[in-house]
Amino acid sequence: MLMGGMDLTILNVALPTVGRELLPSSSELLWITDGYPLTVAATLVVCSTVGDRVGRKRLLVTGVSTFALASLAAALSSAPGQLIAARAVQGLGYAMMLSSTVVIIRVVFPVARERSLAYGLWVASSSTGAALGPVLGGVLVEKYSWGAVFLVNVPIAVLAVVAVIVLVPESRNPDARRFDVPSALLSILGLAGAVYALQHIGQPGNLSPVTIAVGVVSVALLVTFTVRQRRITNPLLDMRLFTDRRFSVSTVSILVCYGAYTGLLFLLTQQLQLVDGYSPLKSGLTLVPVAVASALGGVVAPKLAAAVGNRWGVTTGVSVLAVALIALAAFGAAGNLASLVGVGLGAGMVMTLGADSMMTAAPPERAAEAGAVQEVGFSLGAGLGVAAMGIIVTLAYGANLDPVGGLTSDESDAASESLSAAMDLADRLPGPAGGALRAGARSAYETGFSVTTATVAAALLILAALTAVLLRPARPAVAAATPRQEQTTA
Secondary structure, X not given: OHXXXXXXXXXXXXXXXXXXXXXXXXXXXXXHHHHHHHHHHHHHHHHHHHHHHHOHXXXXXXXXXXXXXXXXXXXXXXXXXXXXXXXXXXXXXXXXXXXXXXXXXXXXXXXXXXXXXXXXXXXXXXXXXXXXXXXXXXXXXXXXXXXXXXXXXXXXXXXXXXXXXHHOOOOOOOOOOOOOHHHHHHHHHXXXXXXXHHHHOOOOOOOOHHHHHHHXXXXXXXXXXXXXXXXXXXXOOOHHHHHOHHHHHHHXXXXXXXXXXXXXXXXXXXXXXXXXXXXHHHHHHHOHHHHHHHHHHHHHHHHHHHHHOHHHHHHHHHHHHHHHHHHHHHHOOOOOHHXXXXXXXXXXXXXXXXXXXXXXHOOHHHHHHHHHHXXXXXXXHHHHHHHHHHHHHHHHHHHHOOOOOOOOHHHHHHHHHOHHHHHHHHHHOOOHHHHHHXXXXXXXXXXXXXXXXXXXXXXXXXXHHHHHHHOOOOOOHHHHHHHHHHHHHO
């Protein structure tokens, strides 16, 4: 889980180097980054059903092995298309790992208290990996090459396969249902198309008729998938899971909070390196408190829930994350240790308690499906969080970038598309024009960063209010009727 979470963010600090060496287009660079979480989200539901039939341990070994081989292929890539394909296969391997580990925890730890702690460590490993990704990526890029950010996975995966074979018990669903191929295709194509369309909204030049058509078709496919699951005898995903309020609210909480968490990590690497002047290594080290606090939040969350209840535990975590983002919007990231700790602490709490709530609400025979939905929430949150926050910061940046004299129309358009393009152009411009563009671009991005974090904080405060209301325990109507019945009988 640490390894898989790390690969959500480890490539961020290496993207400038990848851009110089492989020369990808802007669209290819987007897919190099997001092809991984998109594939995870699109294949998780299918992988969970496969695990029910072939065995979760076998699926886990296959997933880790696939992830290792894809990491090796990514490190040896010499063209953008090769790297994109390797990242997609990495996502498939991680989907196998996610869908199997979440159910294995349910099987190995039937005691609620132990299971809650296990899920806390499980979530902390993934979120800590996401926060440590930029740190390790900065070290490897500075000391070796961009390919090293993938090679580091290979020895970890070898050790993991050996440990799984020795330690993990095999389990499968004795009443595994027939594999529904049409549902699998509808799920994969619908999720992939939806994420593709959402990732391209707001990107300069990408809101094309093709993007709109893909979005419309993907929504139609997902609606068809939902209708089919409600009608067939053996659905790939039991939609009745979402009728449980705890399950549905926890799913939304995980998606939004993990999206805010990973999206913020993406923005922070840009802010610290291109605005505050940090090196890749220094910017990565600055994010260490986020990783430590995330792990701490995952460990202490069960204790908090035991004291105040899951409802107020989740609400507290969402609120802490929102307040931390407000502080980042007001004071920036450089030197703002308290806010970075708050981000990790709040996210770790929500993801731990949300995961436990979802698995507890689901019947044991639906554990694999619940785990798949949970991990779709994580993966969609990661992909859409980066996309949504990237859209907001790009729009705010372009709106606040003041015109610089001496630039051609093409140069002005390029500078307004992204901070990295503006900084590259500023380095090539002679005289005061380069300095003016550099200062203006940094100021515009700082404004965009503040607007984005404040917007997400507002959404999180709304989510906190909803969790406080919707996660309240249901009234025990049956228990209330029993005394009256006994009195009548007497």
